[in-house]
Amino acid sequence: MSVQSIDNLQHVIDHDLCNRCGTCVGLSGGSIVFGDKTGDYLPGVIADISPDLADRIWNACPGKNFDFPGYRKLHFSEAPHFHLYTGAYQNIFIGYANDENVRRNSASGGILTAILLWLLKNRLIDGAVVTRMSKKEPWLAETFIATTPEGIIEAAQSKYIITSVNEILPQMEAFEGKLAYVGLPGQVQGIRKLQAANDPSVRNIEYIFGPFYGNTLHFSSIKSFLRSHGERNFKDIASLHFRYGEWPGNMRIEMKNGRVIQLPKFHANYLIPFHILKNSLLCTDLSNEFTDISGGDAWAPVYEERGKGFSMVIARSVKGKEILAKMAADNVISLQEIDENEAITMHSHGYDLKKRGSFIRMKFRSLVGLPNPDYGYELKDFPFGRYLMELVVTSLFMFLGTPIARWVVERIPPSFIGRIFEKSRTVWKRSTYKIKRSNLT
Ligand SMILES: Cc1cc2nc3c(=O)[nH]c(=O)nc-3n(C[C@H](O)[C@H](O)[C@H](O)COP(=O)(O)OP(=O)(O)OC[C@H]3O[C@@H](n4cnc5c(N)ncnc54)[C@H](O)[C@@H]3O)c2cc1C
Known part of the structure; x- marks a missing residue:
């Protein structure tokens, strides 16, 4: 065996x-x-x-399978709402941390950081499993257990290179006290499987939180970004941020020699098709459906124009809902409830990528004899045009991931290619605007 x-x-x-x-x-x-x-x-x-x-x-191992309906029943049977795109939930909000420093220092509204700080302050947890940029190798991310507010704040902001949070399961098991856990959907799925098996490694986890997850990138993205700016050695990086400054923030690299390389987040997204982790394209969970509370960006012009930082916040479990209510009552966060329709429209392009694109890509994989994860559910019968679009997108991703395509793009100024990429995002958002009403079977 x-x-x-x-x-x-x-x-x-x-x-x-x-x-x-x-x-x-x-x-x-x-x-x-x-x-x-x-x-x-x-x-x-x-x-x-x-x-x-x-x-x-x-x-x-969540790579081979994760039974969405089964785990939904196990953890959220009491949730009053469910949509195939958002997962089960109690409420959906737009929100932000009231502490300006937390809000500005975080990826979007600072909600995840604010929750961890509040839980620690109120002694509802003794530590938080979070992911920061490494001190020893500042070009890599590292997961650790933060037991102080400073540690939690240090781990704020999204890291768009691969992370492997569950590597620290032994430390989580040895930890004396209650833990909050923050992870991406695949990582959370691993934790949920361990919980279902009563595995001792997860016995200290009291709460599970996590960011939304569109995709993540190989480290080659950083090397390529540096090369585009004439820098050859990633070991000369002194610090690396993916969401630096005012929301939506900037990708920013500070080199040991003092040079600063920076590009707005939406422009830095140009790296995605060249360096995406292929497995991201098989993940069907955008909004981190198996957390107590998940947080994403509030992508809508009304918020994007204002800057400052706004999160979409989904309370899924009863305890998640209670945490948010108490934090709002303590004036630690501001929340405004929105309905499902608005929430889905705001992330229509993301849901298109995950809930339509992933299933179509899996179909393509089956056709050429490749195995797929079994999620216990399947969405299918999309409009013909969507299959056609996926064929084009998949071919593009395959081509853009080749060494020759990467070589070419490194010779084009990132600010120029970034602007093109931002425009294509706008077009994609417009074309998927009505996604909620389109075929869902
Ligand atoms: C790889 C990735 C892809 C994302 N894709 C989307 C998307 O497509 N659409 C969208 O709306 N939002 C996406 N997000 C979420 C978004 O960037 C913010 O994380 C989210 O809005 C929460 O913001 P916040 O200010 O509340 O988080 P913060 O207060 O900044 O806290 C973020 C928390 O997440 C943890 N964390 C950050 N990066 C990672 C990582 N790579 N692995 C594990 N833990 C991590 C940190 O330790 C921290 O505790 C993505 C995030 C990541 C990391």
Whole structure:
């Protein structure tokens, strides 16, 4: 059985089904490690694993399957609302942290950071599993357990390179006290699987939060961005931010020699088709459906024009809803409830990518004999034009991910290509505006 489990895991790794959540690495006691994190960032088995451990790891791997309906029933059976796009929820809000420093220092409205700070202050948690940029290698992200407000604040802002939060499962298990956990959808799915198996590694987790998740990028994106600016060595990076400054923020790299390279977030999005983690394109969870509370950007002109930072906040569990209500009563956050229709329209392009595009891409994969994750649900029968569009987009992604395409783009000023990319986002948003009413079967 153990050999079979390891073979299965290797199959996941070899077929772009691995989302790099870090669960296998965290559970393995050193027998599975990530390779070069500035390269493919893939887990590899380096030592023998006992049959029991191999089975424990394989059961927790979210790459092969995650039963959305089953886990929804398990965790959110009491939720009054559900939509196939948003998942189960209690309420949806637009909100922000009232502390200006927290709001400005965070990715969008600072809601996730504010929640962690409030839970710590009120002793509802003793630590928070969060992800900051590494101090030793400031070009890489690292997950740790923050036990102070300073630690939580240090981890604010989104990291758009691969992270593997569940690598620190052993530290989470050894931690003495209650934990809040922050992770991307694939990482959260690993945690939910471990909870379902009563695994000791997750026994301290009291709350689960997480950002929305469109996609993530390989580290090659950073190397390429540097090369576009004439910088050759990523080890000369002194600090790296993805959402620096006023919302929506800037990608900003400070070099050891004092040079600062900066590009508005929407322009830096040009890196996506060239360096996207392929597994992002198989993930069907935009809004982090298995968290207690999830947070995304409030993408709508009315907020984008104002700057400052606005989040979309989805309370899914009863305890998530209660936290937000108490924080609002304490005047720590500001919330304005919105309806499902508005929420879906705001992220219509994201839902199109995840809830239509991913299923179509999986269909394409099946046609050429590649395996797909089993999510326990399937959306299908989209308009013919959508399949056609996906064919074009998939071909483009395949071409733009090649070394020659990357070489060419590095010779075009990022500010120029970034502007083109921002315009295409606007067109995509407009074309998916009516997504809520389109075929959902
Ligand atoms: C890879 C990625 C893709 C995203 N895609 C979208 C999208 O398509 N649409 C959208 O609306 N929003 C997206 N978001 C979410 C958005 O960027 C903000 O994180 C979200 O709005 C919450 O903002 P905040 O100000 O409340 O978060 P903050 O207060 O800044 O807190 C963010 C928290 O998330 C944790 N975190 C940050 N990056 C990672 C990471 N890579 N892995 C694990 N934990 C992390 C931090 O430790 C911190 O605790 C994405 C975020 C990430 C990380």
